[in-house]
Amino acid sequence: GFSWDAYYDVDDIYNYLSNVSRTYPQWTEVIVGGQTYEGRQIRGIRINTPAAEGVEKPVFFIESGIHAREWIAPATTTYFINQLLTNSNPNVTRLRDQFDWRIFPTVNPDGYHYSYVVDRYWRKTRSISSNGCIGADPNRNWDYNWGQHSSSNDPCDYQLYAGSCPFSEIETKTLSSYISGIDNLLFYVGFHSHAALLLLPYSDSTEHVHNYEDLVQIGKVSLEYGYQVNKVMYSGPGTAAETLYKASGGSMDWVRYALNTPLVYTYELRGSSFHWPPEKIPEQGEEVTQMILGLA
Ligand code: 0X9
Numbered sequence: 001g002f003s004w005d006a007y008y009d010v011d012d013i014y015n016y017l018s019n020v021s022r023t024y025p026q027w028t029e030v031i032v033g034g035q036t037y038e039g040r041q042i043r044g045i046r047i048n049t050p051a052a053e054g055v056e057k058p059v060f061f062i063e064s065g066i067h068a069r070e071w072i073a074p075a076t077t078t079y080f081i082n083q084l085l086t087n088s089n090p091n092v093t094r095l096r097d098q099f100d101w102r103i104f105p106t107v108n109p110d111g112y113h114y115s116y117v118v119d120r121y122w123r124k125t126r127s128i129s130s131n132g133c134i135g136a137d138p139n140r141n142w143d144y145n146w147g148q149h150s151s152s153n154d155p156c157d158y159q160l161y162a163g164s165c166p167f168s169e170i171e172t173k174t175l176s177s178y179i180s181g182i183d184n185l186l187f188y189v190g191f192h193s194h195a196a197l198l199l200l201p202y203s204d205s206t207e208h209v210h211n212y213e214d215l216v217q218i219g220k221v222s223l224e225y226g227y228q229v230n231k232v233m234y235s236g237p238g239t240a241a242e243t244l245y246k247a248s249g250g251s252m253d254w255v256r257y258a259l260n261t262p263l264v265y266t267y268e269l270r271g272s273s274f275h276w277p278p279e280k281i282p283e284q285g286e287e288v289t290q291m292i293l294g295l296a
Pocket residue numbers: 067070139192193194199203204240241244245246247248250252266268
């Protein structure tokens with residue numbers, strides 16, 4: 001069975017999504033957000049409880065695991081899915097009912113699988129370049145100011161190769177097209193590790209978006225909620241460019257700029273390394289649940 005005391009490979013995560021959607025067939029469905037180089041699907045779950053007649057709920061999108069080695073992100077995302085579906089606390093059921101959820105625990109499943117079975121530190125996709133080197137950083141590959149900061153043009157760069165062109169990777173190309181098709185997208189939240197940070201757009205520039213003050217205020221509430229769980233305070237919220245470093249071609253910037261999505265956040269979860277022991281999944285998952293409650 002599936003649980004939150006171990007890390008699982010892609011197939012097990014996908015089976016969990018299928019099983020849980022069979023348990024709640026009226027509210028949930030397995031959704032496909034895109035395709036991968038090795039022929040996998042980018043599989044997620046939609047959770048959408050019945051709304052009042054004529055009401056279209058805002059969409060809350062969760063992107064996890066764009067970087068393969070950041071295992072705590074997929075693990076806490078399935079933890080959160082489980083909370084939404086099984087926790088009868090009124091705060092959680094209200095949260096569940098408030099949004100049309102689109103949750104993708106692992107948007108780079110080829111990379112995650114490779115990290116799981118071969119190279120624990122793998123970060124990129126698994127596409128093969130013309131010179132034979134493998135993978136692009138899927139968080140440098142989106143079509144907004146592509147290839148400027150913290151990006152490499154060398155396909156053999158282990159971490160930061162931005163791809164041969166914007167959306168060269170089938171994962172970002174298909175996922176971005178899926179996201180473009182969503183009406184009423186309100187929240188887009190990405191999970192990474194490990195830095196204990198809350199980041200806002202933009203990554204590529206220190207310019208502040210027009211609702212920057214709202215983003216900061218909402219983000220602070222999220223961090224206060226999260227703090228209550230483990231008494232650990234994250235840094236931020238602030239623009240990724242100011243708080244961390246400038247980086248181009250990230251999903252956050254594209255979703256904010258190209259789709260004009262109002263509320264876009266990236267969390268860097270905790271951990272002393274990418275080897276955050278699986279015993280930490282529940283406390284980190286609880287923290288994520290509270291942080292999302294704080295946002296909402
Ligand atoms: O560099 C990244 O893509 C993210 N950090 S990580 O260590 N998980 O790789 C940060 C993403 C958002 N921030 C920036 N792009 N600056």
